[in-house]
Amino acid sequence: MSEYGLMGSELILRGRKTVLVQAEVEIAGRETAQGAVVESQGLTKVFRRLLAGRDKAVCALQDVSLSVRAGQIVGLIGPNGAGKSTLLNLIAGLIVPTEGHVTVCGYRARSVAARRHLGFMPEHPVFPGVYTARAVLRYHGALLGLPAPAIATQIDRAVQQLQMQEFIDRTASDFSQGMKQRLALAIAMMGEPQLLLLDEPSNGLDPVGIVQLRDLLKRLRDAGAAVVISSHRLGELEKLTSDYLFMHRGRIVSIAEQVAASQAGQLRIELVADGVALAERLLPASKVLSATDKELMIAVADPEEVPDLVRDLAQGGARIMSVLLQRENIEDLFLRLCNERT
C-alpha cells in the first residue's frame, strides 16, 4: 500500500505505535505517488532581499522531498528557524519555491485547483473589522464559492464541533487568543478540504479546548483528511500524531535511528528486601546500574526485555512492589537532537 514510498521505523513509544516519516521519500521512477495529498520533490527556498547581495540570501529550505497521504497527521517539529513555516507556506502556495516543486492532490501548489483542496490556519489569525464570528465564517464560505444553505450548514457544524456557541455572534476582533484559534480552525475547515495546514493550532487554547481540538483532528483524519501541523508543543503533538518530520536548518533530518536508540531506558524496580543479593545472583553485572536492598536500576536496550526480566526476578524470589520503565520521550529526544546540532 505504501506506493508513495514512506520509509519508516515502526517502534513503540509510550505504548503507542509510532512511525517516523523519513525525509527523502523515494519517488524516483514514478510520476506521482498514489494516494498522496501533498507531494514535494527537491523543494528549496532561498529568500533574497531586493538590492542585497547574494551573501545576504537566506536558504530557508533545502532539497526537501516528502509525501503526505490521505488520513495522515504529520507533525512538523524543529527549533526556531528550522524551516517549518516556510514549508507550510510553500505547500499553501503563499510563496514560490526557488527549486523543486510541490503538489496538492496532484495540482501545482498556488494553483486555484490546489487551493480547492486545502484549508490553512495561520499562527496569528486576524479577522476583518467589525465582523462577528458568524459573519467571518459566512465571508470565508462565500470566498470558497459555497451556496448560502451549505455555508449555514457548515457554520452550524463548526459551532458544534469547536464549542463556539457562546461567542459566535460576538465581534471577532475582540476575541481572546483561544477564541481566535477556534474561529481560525473553523475557517480552515470550511469547504471540507482534503488537506489542513495548521500553524501552532493549540496556541492559547485552554486544556478542554486542547482535548477537543485533538479529538476533532483525529475525527478529520479518520474521515480521510490529511493534516500537517507545525508546532512547538511536542507533548500535545505526541498525543495527536504518530508521524513526525524533524526539521533543522532547512532540511528534514532522519531521526529514526535516534528514536530507536531512545527506546533504551532504565528499569526501576522497587523491592521489599534483598535487592543487592538478588542482583548479584540473577542479573548480569553489566546491566545493573545501581542496586540497594529496596531498589534496583537496570539498563534495558529494548522494552520487550522487560517482561522477561521481571519474570526472572520474580521466579528467583524477588518480592516486587513496583516496576517503572523510564525512557526518553519525544520532547527529551527533540531537546537532545537540538543540542547535538547546535
Added chain:
Amino acid sequence: MRAYELMKETFYRRSYIWIVHVSWFALYGLYWWLFLPEGPDFGKFVFVWGGFLLPLALSAGIFGDDIGSGRICVLVTKPFWSGELYLFRLLGLSFQAVVHLLLAGALVLGLHAVMDKGNTTDLGLWLLASWLLFNTCAALSTTLSVFVGRAFNSLLLLVLVAAGYFVMGMLMRMLGDNAMTGAFMSFVRYGWPPFTLLHKFAAGEYGPFALTVGKFSIAKDIACVVHSLMLAAAYSVLGIVILSRREFSRVRD
C-alpha cells in the same frame, strides 16, 4: 456571493469609514453655508474632495492592512483568482463613491432648494467627473497598497501627486518648453490621474468639435471618459499583476 462579500468588506474593514462619509457630507454643507452666498461653482469643491481626497481616505491600507497583519495569507489560499480580490475591492470603493456622490448631489440640490444659495450649474457633470477621478485615484492607491504592503499607500500617493506637479512646475520654469519637459508633460497628461482633463471636461472648456450639444463637444467628452476609465483599468492591471505574483509569508518558525 463572493463579489458581494468582497465589496461589502471594503466598507466594513475599518470602523472609521462611515465616519469619513458622514464628516464629508458635513463638510459639503459647511462649505455651502459659509462660502457660497454669491454662487461660485460648488462642483469644483466636490471634484477635489470627492474625486481626489475621498479615495485617499477610503483606500488607506486596503491591501496593506491585510499584508501587514498576515490576513492576506488566508485570503490568497482560497480557490479563486487573486485578481478577483483586487477587482471586487476596487468595485467596492467605486460603489461607495457612487452612493456618496449621489447623496452629495442630493444634499446640494436640497440645500439649494431651501436656501437658494450657490450655483448648481452642470452639477451632474461635476459629479461624473468626480467619480471618474475617484476611480483612477482609488485604483492607483490600491495598486500602491499591494506594492508597499503597508497602510501608508494613500499618503504615498498624495506625496507622489504633489511631487509630480512640483517637478512639472520647476521644469517648466527652469527649462521652458523643450523636449524633456515635453516628454514629462506627456507622461503627466496620459499616465497621471487626469485632474486637468476632467476639470476641463466638467467645466465645459472644450470647444465644439464634431457633435456638439450646447457648449460641450460630445466626441471630446467621450474621449475624456474613455481615457479616465482606461487609466483606471491600466492601474488595476498593474495591481493585479503584482498581487498575483507577490509572495506572502510571515516566516517566524
